[in-house]
Amino acid sequence: MTSPDGAVFTDGLRPVDVLTVVAVTDVTPSVRRVTLSGEPAAVAAAGPTVNLLVPRADDPDPLWPRIQRDGRIVWPQGSHGVALRSYTARRQDPAAGEVDIDFVLHGDGPAAAWAAAARPGAVLAVAGAASLAERPAGWLLLAGDETSLPAISRLLATAPPTAVGVAFLEVAGPEEEQPLPGPPGIEVRWLHRGGTPPGESTLLADAVAALERPPGDDVFAWVGAESATVRAVRADLRGRWGLGRAQHHAIGYWRLGKAMGS
Ligand SMILES: Cc1cc2nc3c(=O)[nH]c(=O)nc-3n(C[C@H](O)[C@H](O)[C@H](O)COP(=O)(O)OP(=O)(O)OC[C@H]3O[C@@H](n4cnc5c(N)ncnc54)[C@H](O)[C@@H]3O)c2cc1C
Incomplete structure (x- = not known):
């Protein structure tokens, strides 16, 4: 069975979209831009606001959760080595299969630690996205x-x-x-x-x-x-x-x- 975007469901659950780091750039002293690559559909769905599944730095073998039809995240039993954090896709380019996330290197927490250590080849995953909730106004x-x-x-x-x-x-x-x-x-x-x-x-x-x-x-x-x-x-x-x-x-x-x- 498949979701509307074509992803496979097993027992009503689909896998998360895994993205791979292709570049890391320090935009300012405290902001690190991580460019991630993935399937065009996964990149298109990774923003503007995005739920990131970030592997904890001390756990090299994360167990990804899966996603229910209604978008809810279903976590594996026991320790999984993954932290859920909200970020914003600074740039999404589905045709090129690339998304940029700018991480503030604030020095504490799994997402900041992951970004500080990010290298090409590292992975993280995406578990849903939302709008920026803006409204048109003059x-x-x-x-x-x-x-x-x-x-x-x-x-x-x-x-x-x-x-x-x-x-x-x-x-x-x-x-x-x-x-x-x-x-x-x-x-x-x-x-x-x-x-x-x-x-x-x-x-x-x-x-x-x-x-x-x-x-x-x-x-x-x-x-x-x-x-x-x-x-x-x-x-x-x-x-x-x-x-x-x-x-x-x-x-x-x-x-x-x-x-x-x-
Ligand atoms: C919708 C949304 C979009 C977001 N987009 C972005 C984004 O694009 N880029 C981005 O960098 N952040 C973004 N954030 C903020 C980010 O989710 C938080 O900063 C988050 O706490 C980072 O997770 P962590 O694992 O690094 O730290 P946590 O484990 O959450 O926190 C650990 C410690 O770090 C402190 N901390 C957390 N953030 C900061 C900070 N910025 N400065 C100083 N201390 C901090 C906390 O107070 C806590 O003591 C967004 C948040 C939301 C809700």
């Missing part, structure tokens, strides 16, 4: 840190050329800035936290708090950063800006002091 606020820079780069690249607004990017310093092509009416403002550790600065929340609400209702705000920061920004957008649920998407991309996923 005025856009984009706000995030290094972890959501891949998402914000895609949002800027696909925004209508007539869109206006502002993108706030919090990074450690100028060495972490990346070119972000987008509509000329969206101003990109880099916020440098300097020696303040990630997740402990109030730069993003302060920048939004200092921003006057644009007039009218043709407004959409997209926010992805450390959870407490996102909570502060979300409260401001719902309260002072009065944005309804359909006018904003603000989710924690990581939690200070806590591991994500399983």
Whole structure:
């Protein structure tokens, strides 16, 4: 039996898509781009937001889970040596069979450790994907840190050329800035936290708090950063800006002091 995309189901379960590292590039001091290759259909299905199955560095022989028809992940019994983490495909090129994932090398956790050690030939797997939950609007606020820079780069690249607004990017310093092509009416403002550790600065929340609400209702705000920061920004957008649920998407991309996923 096969799934709609042609994958084989065994006992109602299909295998995950396994991708192989073909290149590793340090984009900035703290961001490592891993280029993965796979079947065109697997690459097309690996984003924009993607559930990565990352082999734990201390387990060279991971047991991959399988996927139910409804998309749920079914884990093998016992220890499997795989961690589930959310990432963003910075670039997907199904024709070339390539997808780029930009990993923040934050120094802790299975995904950061895997990326730090990634070499051509290494593998990871994909267990489902989702949209970036953006909505079309004439005025856009984009706000995030290094972890959501891949998402914000895609949002800027696909925004209508007539869109206006502002993108706030919090990074450690100028060495972490990346070119972000987008509509000329969206101003990109880099916020440098300097020696303040990630997740402990109030730069993003302060920048939004200092921003006057644009007039009218043709407004959409997209926010992805450390959870407490996102909570502060979300409260401001719902309260002072009065944005309804359909006018904003603000989710924690990581939690200070806590591991994500399983
Ligand atoms: C939808 C979505 C898309 C995402 N896309 C990307 C992406 O494209 N690139 C990317 O790098 N991240 C992305 N993230 C964030 C990423 O999933 C988290 O940073 C995740 O915690 C990394 O897993 P880990 O195994 O390295 O660390 P975990 O095991 O989850 O955490 C271990 C420790 O590291 C800390 N930690 C986690 N992330 C950071 C960080 N960025 N800086 C400092 N400390 C940290 C935690 O607080 C914890 O103490 C995304 C998250 C979501 C929800």
